Amino acid sequence: xxxxxxxxxxxxxxxLRRDRxxxxxxxxxxxxxxxxxxxxxxxxxxxxxxxxxxxxxxxKNPAMIALVGPVYGEADYTLGAxxxxxxxxxxxxxxxxxxxxxxxxxxxxxxxxxxxxxLRALPVGRHANLxxxxxxxxxxNVLLAVILTVFLYLFRGQGMSMEGCxxxxxxxxxxxxFFAATTAFLSQIASNNRSAxxxxxxLLLILYVMRAVxxxxxxxxxxxxxxxxxxxxKIFVQDSWWPVLPIVALSLVFAGLTxxxxxxxxxxxxxxxxxxxxxxxxxxxxxxxxxxxxxxKNTIILWGxxxxxxxxxxxSVFGELDAYLSSNATIQAMIAMDPRxxxxxxxxxxxxxxxxxxxxxxxxxxxxxxxxxxxxxxxELMLCQPVSKTSMISSYLVLTxxxxxxxxxxxxxxxxxxxSMVLExxxxxxxxxxxxxxxxxxxxxxxxxxxxxxxxxxxKSAIIYYYLGYAIVVNYIGRLIKMPEWTxxxxxxxxxxxxxxxxxxxxxxxxxxALFVLLxxxxxxxxxxxxxxxx
Amino acid sequence: MLQATNxxxxxxxxTALDGVDLTLNEGEILGFIGPNGAGKTTMMRIIMGVLQxxxxxxxxxxxxxxxxxxxxxxxxxxxxxxxxxxxNLTGGEVIDLFLRLKDAHQKNQKQQxxxxxxxxxxxxxxxxxxxxxxxxxxxxxxxSDADLYVLDEPTSGLDPLMEKVFQAKVLKLxxxxxxxxxxxxxxxxVEKLCNKVSIIREGKIIETGTLSEMKHLTRMQVIVKTxxxxxxxxxxxxxxxxxxxxxxxSFSINSEYIGDIVAYLTPFGITDLQCLxxxxxxxxxxxxxxxxxxx
Numbered sequence: 043x044x045x046x047x048x049x050x051x052x053x054x055x056x057x058l059r060r061d062r063x064x065x066x067x068x069x070x071x072x073x074x075x076x077x078x079x080x081x082x083x084x085x086x087x088x089x090x091x092x093x094x095x096x097x098x099x100x101x102k103n104p105a106m107i108a109l110v111g112p113v114y115g116e117a118d119y120t121l122g123a124x125x126x127x128x129x130x131x132x133x134x135x136x137x138x139x140x141x142x143x144x145x146x147x148x149x150x151x152x153x154x155x156x157x158x159x160x161l162r163a164l165p166v167g168r169h170a171n172l173x174x175x176x177x178x179x180x181x182x183n184v185l186l187a188v189i190l191t192v193f194l195y196l197f198r199g200q201g202m203s204m205e206g207c208x209x210x211x212x213x214x215x216x217x218x219x220f221f222a223a224t225t226a227f228l229s230q231i232a233s234n235n236r237s238a239x240x241x242x243x244x245l246l247l248i249l250y251v252m253r254a255v256x257x258x259x260x261x262x263x264x265x266x267x268x269x270x271x272x273x274x275x276k277i278f279v280q281d282s283w284w285p286v287l288p289i290v291a292l293s294l295v296f297a298g299l300t301x302x303x304x305x306x307x308x309x310x311x312x313x314x315x316x317x318x319x320x321x322x323x324x325x326x327x328x329x330x331x332x333x334x335x336x337x338x339k340n341t342i343i344l345w346g347x348x349x350x351x352x353x354x355x356x357x358s359v360f361g362e363l364d365a366y367l368s369s370n371a372t373i374q375a376m377i378a379m380d381p382r383x384x385x386x387x388x389x390x391x392x393x394x395x396x397x398x399x400x401x402x403x404x405x406x407x408x409x410x411x412x413x414x415x416x417x418x419x420x421x422e423l424m425l426c427q428p429v430s431k432t433s434m435i436s437s438y439l440v441l442t443x444x445x446x447x448x449x450x451x452x453x454x455x456x457x458x459x460x461x462s463m464v465l466e467x468x469x470x471x472x473x474x475x476x477x478x479x480x481x482x483x484x485x486x487x488x489x490x491x492x493x494x495x496x497x498x499x500x501x502k503s504a505i506i507y508y509y510l511g512y513a514i515v516v517n518y519i520g521r522l523i524k525m526p527e528w529t530x531x532x533x534x535x536x537x538x539x540x541x542x543x544x545x546x547x548x549x550x551x552x553x554x555x556a557l558f559v560l561l562x563x564x565x566x567x568x569x570x571x572x573x574x575x576x577x
Numbered sequence: 578m579l580q581a582t583n584x585x586x587x588x589x590x591x592t593a594l595d596g597v598d599l600t601l602n603e604g605e606i607l608g609f610i611g612p613n614g615a616g617k618t619t620m621m622r623i624i625m626g627v628l629q630x631x632x633x634x635x636x637x638x639x640x641x642x643x644x645x646x647x648x649x650x651x652x653x654x655x656x657x658x659x660x661x662x663x664x665n666l667t668g669g670e671v672i673d674l675f676l677r678l679k680d681a682h683q684k685n686q687k688q689q690x691x692x693x694x695x696x697x698x699x700x701x702x703x704x705x706x707x708x709x710x711x712x713x714x715x716x717x718x719x720x721s722d723a724d725l726y727v728l729d730e731p732t733s734g735l736d737p738l739m740e741k742v743f744q745a746k747v748l749k750l751x752x753x754x755x756x757x758x759x760x761x762x763x764x765x766x767v768e769k770l771c772n773k774v775s776i777i778r779e780g781k782i783i784e785t786g787t788l789s790e791m792k793h794l795t796r797m798q799v800i801v802k803t804x805x806x807x808x809x810x811x812x813x814x815x816x817x818x819x820x821x822x823x824x825x826x827s828f829s830i831n832s833e834y835i836g837d838i839v840a841y842l843t844p845f846g847i848t849d850l851q852c853l854x855x856x857x858x859x860x861x862x863x864x865x866x867x868x869x870x871x872x
Contacts, residue, residue, distance in 0.1 A: 154703070234664070234703060318699040319666075323673030333674060337663060419661035426625045426657070427678040428650035573628045577659060 048167035053174035057148060058181070064147075065182045068140050069189060072214075076133050077193045083125050084199045094119050101127055103367075104359040105389070108254040111270070115279035120201025122278025126210065130277065134269055135250065137186070137214050138221040141179060142242040145225040148175040150235035153310045162309065172226070172304055176297065179222035187215030206278040213272050216289050220268050221246065223296035230303035233312035240344065247348060254355055268292065330429055330437040338411055342445055345404035349449050352400065353456025356393050360386050360457075361464035383543060386461070387469055390477060391540040393457065398481035399514055399535065401449040405485055406506055408442045409492045413503045416575050431570050439493065439562065446485050454478035469542070477541045483554035484534035488513070490561030497568025500575050509533075578603050578725060578756045579624065584633035586619055586780075593619045595780035596633070601725075601756050601773075606747065608771030609760040610861065616780045617760045618658050621729050624758070625655055637725065651679060654718035658729035658760070660710040662702035668713045669698030675717040687720040693742050708734035719746050726750060726757045732766065744770060764861060776861070791860055796829040798853040799838070804846030825849060 115123040191211030232238035256264025264270030367385035454474035513533040530536030579601035586594040626646030635642040802825040811819040
């Protein structure tokens with residue numbers, strides 16, 4: 043046994059120390075996000091801001107079910123029931139992402155950087171690092187579950203029993219451990235860190251979509267996905283414990299498979315072989331733009347597929363949505379329906395905003411690729427060729443602009459194509475496209491801000507993601523909890539007219555475009571003047 | 578070809594370069610040597626217009642290295658000291674990209690170089706070892722038709738056979754009248770290839786000159802055997818490190834007095850005489866140890 047796990051304890055303690063900021067911040071952020079919203083829901087329901095019945099009706103909307111899962115306990119829709127209904131899936135996704143990053147960081151990344159080789163040269167067991175990673179994720183998830191339970195109970199509201207709080211915490215911990223196990227498993231198969239990471243995130247998305255589709259149409263599909271199964275705990279309504287067991291068992295199976303595969307493969311290589319590549323570069327790989335495209339092609343396509351899937355998922359509920367909204371007086375009153383427009387048109391506004399914010403994530407990643415190239419010394423290689431800094435950064439900018447147009451088109455097309463299949467009165471493709479393209483200047487302004495950061499604060503581009511996080515909160519959740527209008531006006535999305543409900547305003551768009559051009563000019567200036575980061 | 582005057586560069590409070598002068602004329606191969614952290618790579622990055630000097634001027638082909646980087650790079654080939662390549666591109670793709678950026682796609686020459694350096698261009702760069710990544714950069718550099726080659730420790734990951742291939746390539750460049758700036762730790766390599774050397778230490782150039790000039794400044798080692806017993810030699814002020822060994826009498830002497838000493842030795846009946854020229858190694862060591870003592 044010793045040859046396998048010797049010195050696991052030291053490695054584990056070292057990881058705990060090395061990552062102390064990473065895991066503690068994750069825990070604080072996740073617990074803060076979840077518990078912080080309890081009083082918000084409390085206000086919403088008890089202060090009479092929203093009728094309890096109206097809330098149930100809203101949550102029973104197929105689009106909402108696809109988004110957050112089925113409604114339980116509608117007869118007595120307590121704060122606890124509403125809270126678990128709305129928050130659990132989001133929280134599970136976050137804890138899933140946390141575990142994917144935590145595990146790849148200590149497995150494939152360590153191998154790719156060559157640090158693993160250093161470790162393995164020491165008198166350390168063959169599986170010690172894997173074991174230490176398992177211990178690390180186990181402790182972080184258990185710690186998260188415990189802290190979350192305690193704080194949920196401390197800040198509990200109506201209908202939030204002790205048992206429900208514990209089950210909420212346990213569900214989070216169990217799903218976290220499940221994704222840690224699947225990520226460790228995929229890390230054995232993938233041939234490098236990047237593909238391990240993207241395969242793991244893809245699995246998370248697939249399981250989420252399986253649950254969404256299953257919850258709307260065919261429950262058995264939702265039961266196969268752990269993300270759907272865990273919702274059957276019906277927290278704060280029935281507090282069923284049975285779904286926890288199969289997920290724990292499944293995690294153990296993946297953990298066992300991981301150990302088995304880890305024993306079979308060589309360090310630094312995956313079970314999927316690295317196939318031989320091209321001997322010569324394709325003709326279009328001949329300049330900064332060709333290179334930028336080559337490097338980001340797969341990511342661009344993958345995100346295009348994700349955006350289409352999400353748009354199609356929303357589009358597929360148009361039929362149910364229309365029937366549901368037309369027949370329901372409560373909800374018509376609630377969202378202040380305008381009789382001049384169809385229910386789908388009114389819902390389209392919200393969907394377009396959500397889709398636009400989602401597509402901003404890969405757009406920012408695309409702009410930020412230049413920082414990645416800089417940090418890894420690839421930018422230096424290019425600048426030592428007859429290539430200017432301006433042409434490097436503008437290649438990424440042009441690629442970003444083209445991709446953002448494509449993404450908005452894909453979102454519009456996805457909503458329209460699937461929507462018109464299920465509902466005859468779906469608006470025309472043109473109005474979807476107009477609605478989607480109206481968001482382009484808003485997306486570009488955020489991209490422009492990132493360019494300014496790249497130009498003046500090299501290596502600090504993460505700042506923009508905090509801003510995007512703020513934009514998501516105020517534009518999405520902010521509308522639900524009625525935050526003041528000015529909070530939205532601090533983001534570019536807040537200025538986009540709600541087409542087709544509102545008129546298109548030329549001045550807003552010209553203004554946003556001018557701001558974007560200005561931001562780019564300033565960012566380019568800074569980038570040209572400063573030294574690039576060197577190792 | 579290359580003219581840098583009084584280059585200063587600070588990173589925060591750390592002074593990396595403190596008034597460096599560097600000149601490289603057409604057809605010269607300049608060896609750029611110095612210990613780790615002396616500022617070699619920083620200087621090369623300034624020459625390549627990747628970093629901007631705080632003070633001083635660097636001209637390549639008479640153009641400013643920072644302002645006119647793009648123009649200059651048409652005719653400059655660079656091999657960085659730490660070659661990082663895009664992990665998901667193959668070596669072949671990287672070489673083609675670099676050659677196309679220079680509009681210098683010479684298929685035959687590229688193919689020949691790939692074979693000589695025994696590189697597999699179909700492998701993804703993430704699977705290459707350090708030496709193989711260096712080979713990719715070297716193939717791209719040698720296959721491009723440049724006038725100036727800036728090579729930052731290009732052989733640090735190569736095996737001795739590949740080092741030979743590299744040296745042959747550099748000598749061929751010299752024959753073709755190209756200019757090369759070569760930084761290296763391997764002094765035997767610099768000695769073999771370079772006709773001029775600049776030594777840098779703590780951001781300052783402490784010695785520049787042709788190898789023969791520099792050797793003048795140092796001592797030659799002489800081992801001599803004579804029929805008659807040598808007398809009075811160790812009292813001479815030109816003679817250093819005088820020792821009697823089993824191989825004969827050994828001493829060192831400033832190169833300029835070598836004629837005098839042969840004349841002095843002849844009457845004793847020389848049976849064996851070895852004059853060993855100073856190696857760059859000794860030059861290097863004597864410089865560093867002298868500096869070390871003076872500080």
